[in-house]
Amino acid sequence: MTGQSTGQSTRQSTWYSTWYSTWHSAWKEQPLSFKLSSIIVVLVLCFGVINPFISYDPVLDVELSRRDLAPSWEYWMGTDGQGRSVALRLFKGIEAFFFPGLIAGLFAAFVGGVLGALCGYFGGWIGRSLSAVLELIDTLPRMVFLVLICTIFPPSILLISIISSVLFIPSIATIIRRKVEALGAEDYILAHVAHGFHPLKIISYHILWLQCRALLTRQMIFVFSYVLFIETALSYLGDYGVQEPYPSWGNMVAQSRISAVAWPWALPALAIIITIAALLAFGDGIARREEEVKR
Amino acid sequence: MTQKNMVLSLYKQGSLLLLGMIALVLCTPQLGNAQVFRYPESSKQSSLMPFFVENMSAVRITEFIFEPLVTKNKRGDIEGVLAYSWTPTPDGLGITFKLRQGVKWHDGRPFTARDVVFTVKAAQDRKTLFNSKSKYRFIKSVQAIGDYQVQFRFIQPKKKPEELFNFKIIPAHAFKSTAIKRLDKFNRRPIGTGPYKVEEAALRVTKLVKFDGYWGRASIRGVEMIHTPDSSEQINLLKYSGQGSGVQAVIFIPPKNLSIFENSDTVVLEPYHTVSWWYLAFNHKNKGLSDVKVRQAIAMAMDREELLGAHLGQGDILSGPFTESSPYYNFDVEAREQDLDEAKSLLDQAGYRMKRGVRTKGRTKLTLDFVLNKDLPNSQQLALSIQAQLKQIGVDVKTTFVDAALYQEKVFNRKQFDLTMNVWSFNEIEDIFPLFRTGAPSNYISYSNKAIDAKLDESRRESDYKAHKEIMMNLHQMLNEDLPYVFLWSLDIYSGLSRQLKDIFIQPYYYYSFFKDWSLK
Amino acid sequence: MSQIGLDHPQQKSAMLNEATIRWSLWLGSKLLRGLSLLCGASFIIYATLRSAPGDMVDLILGLNGTPEMKADLRAEFGLDLNIIEGYGRWAWRALSGDLGISITFMPGEPVLSLAGPAFLVTLSIAVVSLLCSIAVAYGLAILLGPPRPRQAFLLGPIQLLNAAPSFVVAICLAKVINELIQFQLAGGGQIPPSWYPIPTYQKITDSIAPFCFAALSISLGDGLFTDLFNALRAELMSLNESLFISAVRAKGAAVRKHLIKNLIVPTLSVFTARLPLVLSAVVIVEYIFTLDGSGYLLLQAAKNRDVPVVVGVSLFFIFAVIVMNLILDLVKALVDPREVAKGD
């Protein structure tokens, strides 16, 4: 599209005001969905980080005399069938997916990125055998495999997150490999090679860091949200997720889905929906922004 | 753009088609299975073959298909089924059954003494592998006398031997040898003498139809068992009992759902007493738990009334290993009430002091691994509450929920547990010998107490009813003191049955023993 | 340079031969690759299941079982061989179409007759929901035209709704059906069961309503619709704005033919890429609507440690994905000449 560039005013300014104004104008340009989603993501991040510092004894919270209370000032999301505060559990439930999701996301992005870059850059028999292994893992039906693992092994959220990150490595590696293959043909990468840069530096800095950063971040966020998703799904299918009494959003929905009142299951369900939506929108937004910046 | 119009018209046609389909579904008359009795089961039968029944679902469904020689009638007396008369030998070492004539197998062949002989031989065959082989071990020999008479000899003298012949008879002609394989086709399409024969054993539904050549009478035309793992779904189905896709009976209604049917026009709640009781077992290999004071303290920390009321509904709190309806129940023994102070002082006496919130003595910490089977009803909620109650006296409980196979492995084989909760179910009389005798097969808690062992051995030897009862009541008292388990409760179990059913009588263990008398309107 | 006529017979047959060889080589390599993937993946699942803790033989024979009895039963179940031998025997039989027999869930039943119909249910839910989503996505894309700020009010909520996991949608749907519609229709009394009939027999026709609900939840959940919509709309838009379509317009020829031909491959790609995810989602959703699909079979069989059934069901999943990829490759090669050029 042909657009007229508006006149650019160059103002003298201090470093912080430059930073602020760049940030401010960048923020203002973002679509509403990105703004909303990043607010939610930041909230989840904050809650996730401060969560371990808040003590909560899920055992002592059980109080059968206050079962199924409606939302009120004291319990502002009501109580569940065991008389536990839904709001508190919802908050504490972030812990169940936050660190496992973070670990899974980082692990998948890191390993996937490295493997993908190696496959794409080196080719040859190393690349081919690596990608054969990756393809094999990719062929495994994710959900089926996870259900299987969780049925036959004692359930643990760490196991779930590790398996799901392993299952995601191939797809991330494939994306990165394609990107690296495409970049490998680019002149400036060839120029780097001609300048005698070390291949490791080219891969790690010029390709992975500079070019695939946004892509990897997006995939990481995706894996993170998948851990939340899978934890919920497995909790629903048969208590394969986080075990009672420790709260997770998944087992909150699963445990109280037959309860007489709506809030013990509807509110966690809503939290899941909003968080996953926000995470995905945030990831998309980051990727889009990166593309815009490149253009 | 014409694309838009194209899309619109396509959608119009599509939605018309969809509407038509919905209308079709709505208008399809519910297929006329009014005379078919449908019931859900939360687990699928392990097999349709009587030897291989490993869950209650299988116990119940084989009741429709097979018949024993004798059974207990509604009054509790022994009554002939495939046998019409029997004469025990005076020495108590044998019995002769006269068999009913004119009984036919589902494939039309006549039932004869050969089948009875075959059944016992097959059960005793080393290559037929099933877990209740001990039921047949008392028989030394079996012999057919003509076509309709069978003679048994026993290893040991028996008091009322006919009571032991309630095992189901399988047809000799359906098998090549007495070594019966688990994966045999017969186990899916069995042939019995019972009032119902198997029509279809599909993934979720097992369909039975009335056997026309049945020697007795049965009123209802067919039976369908629907595997419905979700208990709330079972309730849902019972709500539609009037319609084609509803069910007419739910065998166990969770207490919290009882209120749904309390004033129902369509469903009646039918209580029945199973001979089963719940217990909290200790692993006696655990150092802390081998101390009786600790066990008593744990028992006293629990409020069983509250646990029962909140999670399971009505039942009797027990003080020993029998149900209240059992002849051996010792009413003089009181169940322990919750008494936190007493529990704490017991722990103090045992030398356990509070240390960072957990009772500790030397190296032994009262941090217990509580392993539970997920399939136990309401196990999660119960475990949570028990956890909370034990926390009050400084016993730290970690819960692990596992599925049946893993539970077996963890608890029974490897004994990797400190606490577990479970249910013992008995078909008639509680035989506690294998539970508490040192080294007995069901004594998975590694319990060993010389006095109890002596008493148990004595009970085995004693054949006089009164003396036996005395011993058992004694045992009750002793077990309540020594607490190998915390005896919890026996439940009042309610079935939900459709009001369309008439002449209902439920056999507590086999459930459908009297089903042929039931009728459906 | 000699001008060769349009249909010179000799040249044509030579070209045909060469093409046949190239094609069969291509197909052969794809099939071989598929087969090796199938073997590898099924081995992983077999090995995982065999190395799982908890032994069904112990569960069956209970506390009364002697070690000899257990060993005998293990031999009968084929669990006495070690993992590699056991898999080898299974795979050898599987090559001839015999996937073994169920050992604990439905003892003695051939796996093929269990897993086949169950997977058919799962597959048809997945395919129906995918196709419906694709159709609606295309329709909406054409109706809405190019992206415009004002559409955000319509599309924003759809995107949000779509973030919900499909089974959360299914739970809500089930709740709504059970509580609301039935209440509305019957005034709170008895409920017309056809709204929520349980599937009595394995046939789909007997359970149209839950089938539809399951398909609906799948299409709404997991961002399936949003993703498809975004992808297909972008595809449609870029195609519509593309130079060659303008060129076709400018020469006064019909555009539709070009559009459709150019959309086949992207649509099929989207379908193939989404199929495994949707199949996974069906596993959970059919559990909620009590459909006798492979989700039910898989869960029950895994609970019972029924190795042949679990491996059989998984095999169907893997097989479907591999076959779909093969079809995609085939269609690509047929439709898009660039593919063949790239192919070797």
Place this chain on the structure above:
Amino acid sequence: MSEQTLVDVQDLVIEFDTPKGRVRVVDGVSFSVSPGEVLGILGESGSGKTMSTQAILGLIGGYPGVMGGQINLNDQGVTYELLKDLPSFISERRGQPEKNERAWRKHRYAQMKKLWGRAITSIFQNPRRSLDPLMTVGQQVKESIQARESHKDALERLNDQAQTEEALEWLAKVQMVDPARVYHSYPHELSGGMCQRAMIAVALACKPSILVADEPTTGLDATVRAQIVHLLQDLIKAEQCAMLYITHDIREMLYLADRVIVMRHGKVLEQVSANDLKEHALERHEYTQVLLDAAGMIGAHDE
């Protein structure tokens, strides 16, 4: 103007919405083309030259597109006022004119349907992307012929065989080395220059009265460029077709065009005949001089 003009554009206004607000890319452009004449539009990229021609063709992508002006297109003696109904599609909304783009587009497509190919057709900048990748080149040429023939009566129409032959002829006319092979080739198998020739064949096979050539030589090698320009010139002469030639290359312009308009920032700076541009370079607009200077043309004339 007179009936002699094929295309007459008056005060054309084109706007686009961008994230930074509405931008006017073409601001009151007027020009006209007579039969057989080659009008060149010269300007840097972003000057709105492509948009103006796309507006005539009715192929503008983006919102809101054409917002004002007149375009008259003459087809076989009949003049079509293409933007006559435009005001009825524009309404005021929050102080800014809004257009019902979809309805307008639909209207425009309906209008242009009978004119595309016959009255006006176009070749584009990127030859590879302006051919359908999934169809053989021959079929695409044949498609033009089919589209042309479909306007005729059933009796006068060429049969299939004749159409194929004509397509082959066209491929030969654009100097393809091996027309039969090219006929069965897919666009990805041809070089850029060959694609552009094929495109010229596709466009001219419609027998249009005016051909819009939108930077047809961009991205091609210098030798190929020259070939294409020569080819275009020859064919235009032979087919007696007028041409609207857009480029930023002033040499091509001088070689091909009869008359040149210079555009910048969406406005027409000046309109001169090609000769004037050559002869009196120094009298030209400042910007034109810059362009001439960049191509090294001014110095040459001073001497």
